[in-house]
Amino acid sequence: MPKTAPDAVTISGLCLHRIRRADRYGHSISLAIDGPRVPALESVETGGDQCDWPPSPPLADWQCESRAGGSVLLAVGTAGRTHWSASIELWRNGTAQFDVAARVAGAPGFLGAHYRLLRPGATLVAPGRLDLGGGWRLTCDDATTRVRLDEPAGIAIIEPSPAVENAWPQTIRWRYRIELAASAC
Numbered sequence: 001m002p003k004t005a006p007d008a009v010t011i012s013g014l015c016l017h018r019i020r021r022a023d024r025y026g027h028s029i030s031l032a033i034d035g036p037r038v039p040a041l042e043s044v045e046t047g048g049d050q051c052d053w054p055p056s057p058p059l060a061d062w063q064c065e066s067r068a069g070g071s072v073l074l075a076v077g078t079a080g081r082t083h084w085s086a087s088i089e090l091w092r093n094g095t096a097q098f099d100v101a102a103r104v105a106g107a108p109g110f111l112g113a114h115y116r117l118l119r120p121g122a123t124l125v126a127p128g129r130l131d132l133g134g135g136w137r138l139t140c141d142d143a144t145t146r147v148r149l150d151e152p153a154g155i156a157i158i159e160p161s162p163a164v165e166n167a168w169p170q171t172i173r174w175r176y177r178i179e180l181a182a183s184a185c
Helices: none
Strands: 008-011 014-021 024-032 037-043 061-067 070-079 082-091 096-104 113-117 123-126 129-133 136-140 145-150 155-160 170-180
Touching: 008 070, 008 082, 014 037, 014 082, 037 129, 123 145, 129 145, 136 145, 136 155, 145 170, 155 170
Parallel strands: none
Antiparallel strands: 008 014, 014 024, 024 037, 037 113, 061 070, 070 082, 082 096, 096 170, 113 155, 123 129, 129 136, 136 170, 145 155
16 A cells, blocks of 8 residues: 655665655665765756746656565655656666656657766766766666767756647656666566
């Protein structure tokens, strides 16, 4: 049975911290790099309830379920006329699998997620992969999701493919994971 999500879930070398920010939650991710876990990524939330297209999904309600292979965090939220949902699976091998969707009523502004890079050394290897250092990487799960790097701002931006024109309403989905390179499936 789902229960309110804890403020932090730690599995192996990865820890996801839930952070309350005004009317929603953000999160940060700490990774074990050469020893103890260090903060590596933090979601960017701005705009509050006045922003229809926030830089990261506006997740206001989080629930947690324990599973045989780890934990699952389920989250939902809204901004404007758009509804967001996210499933974050934290596997015992230290992988965090993100599956995010937005149900949009009309042509969307920005959809995706912005992460502030909290340590130097992230390298964009391909449109679908960002090496985070210490053997950790952020990998997009399919060709419909990409990651890009805004180096001057120190921001990683994960985006789904553009919406299908004139097909409203529609659900737009993007999937990515954070894992140790040796954990790749």
